[in-house]
Amino acid sequence: MKDKDFKNYYVDRDISWMYFNHRILKEAQKDNVPLLERLSFLGIYSNNLDEFFRVRMASLNRLLESADKSAKKEKEHLKSTIKTINKLNNIYSKEYTETTDDVFTQLEEHNIRLLNEEKLNDEQKQYIKDFYYDKLNGSTNPIWLENISEIGKLQDNRIYLIVKRTEKEDTFGKKPKTDYAIVKVPDSEFGRFIVLPPSDGYQNTIYLDDVIRFCLPLIFIGFKPSSFEAYSFKFTKDAEMEMDNDSDYGMLQLIAKGVNSRKRGEPVRIIYDKLMPKDMQKKIMARLNVEHLDAALPSGRYQNHKDLMKFPDFGHSELKFPKWKHVMKEEFLSKESILKQIREKDRFIHVPYHSFDAYIRVLREAALNPDVKEIKTTLYRLANDSKVVKALVCAARNGKKVTAVVELLARFDEKSNIKWSKRMQEEGINVIYGVEGLKVHSKLLYIGSKKGNIASIGTGNFHEGNAKVYTDYLMMTARKELVSEVDRVFDFINRPFSQPRFRELLVSPNSMKTKLLQLINTEIKNAKAGKEAWLKIKINHITERDMVEKLYEASQAGVRIDLLIRGNCSLVPGVPGISNNIRAVGIIDRYLEHSRIIIACNGGLPKYYIGSADWMPRNLLNRIEVYTPVYDLDMQRDLLRTVEYGLEDTCNGRLIDGKGNDMIQTIVDEKPFRSQEELYNAYL
Template structure:
């Protein structure tokens, strides 16, 4: 087999392959119909974020006059922009076809998504009343003419570009007499308007079409012979440009930078491909759309991310059944969690386990008279966070509470600024991290004076955010421990936030940016040495993304030495597995299913004495070199066994696992063995543990 053109797959293209896997869920007839629509919303939301961040970054390289080959896996930035646009057009076309198929299947279930041309006479009164009561007060309509500057369109907001053909006494001139306008689709109103049930059938009209139906009610002041409205949307560069003004606080700088996103440069322009050519030309001219912007002809509707909120309609048969999160065997929520953790480590694996353990741990800390101090990192909190409430409660009870809050958590900056101000008002001590580094670690440390003058430590280390909402849909591990040496080193991490010039040494934790990359390279080197001695050597890895070329090269080296490498990577994977002479001992899969796979788990055979780590860090350059991340060793034999068994369940998946290969075709993995759908099998595994 010939070697591929490049040893790596470009990360942006690999990301598009990941989003194609999300789109596969939309097309899968085994997925309930309404869930398929929601996956379509996830696909669209992902694409919006991709253009805001990744496409914008590549565009900046082009605008700077650089090729970018060294950081883009061997591809030139300008060629990559064209390749991305071509790929996205194909994906958008595919998504439109899938949406059409889903709508036909919905009709078979008595659910009809109608447009403005399909409104029946007995539905008109409801629609007009809904328009005047709820929609019209929220509408922003801009008449475009020479006397008004073209408005700055909001990032990823949806607009109807309206074209009126004005009446004229001279019929020959009428076809040239146009009036253009823009209507911003209100984001404050549900995108899907459920009409009164009729003859046992459910009818839904999308807000865009309801507005189209009412165009005559909006433009009564114009005399026109023809009116039409087509959707447009722009995506702006979301990178934060931090103000260097030393007189401003860090919160002020981040707030200013987030506000600047509203006026940052556009990087993508999407339009309804049926729009009139004169309207399109007018808009592109007025918006200064550049050659390096991605211009994508799309379908009738944009902002399909709204399908994530498609109405339930009371049809539980068309949705995934809810799973009831389970208790952790032997870890009793009705008793002191500290007393139990003092005896052994416990593993929480959400959403299979209830998230109540994390919340209750902090609630107990807030009330326990013996607890003196709580330290925690915050990256993304839920909108109404029980975690935040527990921390505030602790501060009110006289505990010393320190919160390291990451103000640059992308797209959560506003929420985190709000929480930071709230924490400050409640007397919580805030740390804003390390200059030049994001703090992405998920750690908590509690100090408890169990006898006068004697401090004992308890804590937890997680692979995911401390967020009750995402804990219902993201899979993540959290280790609860009272291991004194681990927690003493955790305290060093909090010290580093405040004295970043002092680089601490760690015997147990693996901490970015100073140690993570080299620590994992050494662990792989150890497996290589074992393989070269003719001994069994293995590396089992589970993460969100693998983009660090340094780590990819080391895995290639391990493969050539005979180390068996198993990779479970949900998203981007720049490594090409299964290539003779380079990666024939590497197998790699991606699992995309009901829940979003989010853990980072690293297992090294070590000649039978397995070494195992949970971490907040993917193997991406940013996580290894430019963020504060914490990896924690697993010492408890029961937890080790549990992690090995859940990894193996995921590895055996032959229903929702796709294979990474040179073909990049997202082929489903078929093993010929009995079906294993790993997420459902993992839930069953924990049910069996409780019964055993």
């Protein structure tokens, strides 16, 4: 396909991301989703958007600034992308406000009410005053606006109030004095919602922002009697320059490396109360040093809606998803050694349907078993109270040689990773801090034992918190060819400039992309020969241009391609003559779809793979990632069921069209089918 034609059927990664996040917003609009879960989806949408602007939009703006005359085409493309994102953001923002208002209106029908500072009865007013003197006093410290050179130097992604204090006229008729101050809302200390005494049959709560508004006369006590106005705002800073080697901007990225880092940390987006008077807006914008006002977005009274994920439930369990118990598979409850069972047959778990404690049992037994001499693992994200690390510490104390590869650049989890790295080093564990220039994103465990070595290869992080929300597979095997290659991946991490060959595993950046293309080429060859040819792929993101183009080529050759894609999708499915054999379905439900599964027809002898890599430039070129073949028939059947259930989902499966419409697929005269619920019931 010519490059000019290809661009017409390639959706920019960041525009595709906006479509994905909009699918989350659509989930918050569904009447059949419990109300408090709808609030949670609204919180997820808001949190995602904050991270997107901190990282991706900041990167796009930096790249645009770095562009010179030699990158004219790239610059025009960037301008167009940024313009489209801002347009979509404005449209979605209005939709978001309407959805939020609708959910809170419906909550009142269930006697849950959100009050503001003007709707309090006497008991509630006294409750807030007591709360201020008992807890809040001392945590609300105004800073006079005139003393702030740049607000942007303050912490971003926090809620601030700009307060206008106007002294009341005295008896001498002097013009009242007016001044301005900034107050940070201390939600990290007290939470965003304060539960109030019930009234009129309602259970009540109030934003901490409004508690501060009510308490302004107490906060500014000691000054002359005054009236107050307070309006909220927040700003998002440029978090970092993300070098993902996206081919769209390859030339620009090279140029950007030489750009002075003066823009790092400057605001890239400001959200403010649309009722804020113009004079106050100007003061904020001036102090934020904002040059481009298209980064300023008027919004509702409240910011940081991510806090809706923690909205008090007042015991209304009927307004939330029913609890699903994590199932412990029978073999992991057996008194027989789990290591012995793995040597007899491959084992697997599919979290969060299955309990992650099954994996912890493997680690604990390895830590105690005298036959085990060595444990190696990759750790990309670590829970604050990591049972995984505790098991590794136990192993080290029992004389095992333990190696942990910790990725310190796992964004937003750096603090936890650093804490546990120090702890592991103190316990004598050999901690390796990744590979320079390559993120270690693979999910691997190697257990060296006298009775036979064992490996675990997964699609998601060894993180107990994630394992309760993210859908991921972990395969545990004693197959010598697989286990020995897992061990060689650890050797590669130690010596990243070596060129080891892998016959079984697909490893990036070595040969994964080449082997994936070969896999698709086999289907193309079979289709052209009149044989059965298809691909079933479950993945988070597909944006790598060569992979997109190869899938288009396969579609045109007659290969039937079914995709389950949660997030970014640069493909445009269903285009006659281009992608009419491609169907893409995106699922947003109570669990975050995260597992990566590839199933290829292979001439009637299907090949199965699971692994850690999405089909993005960063995964295929800039990270150490691993896919493993799956040979166990039971696991193959389970993987096929997971993918096919997702493709059949008529409750939460949206047909991705490359234009952002993404309507839920429907099948006439058939009972609604919700894939996650059906999988859960199948595992019981």
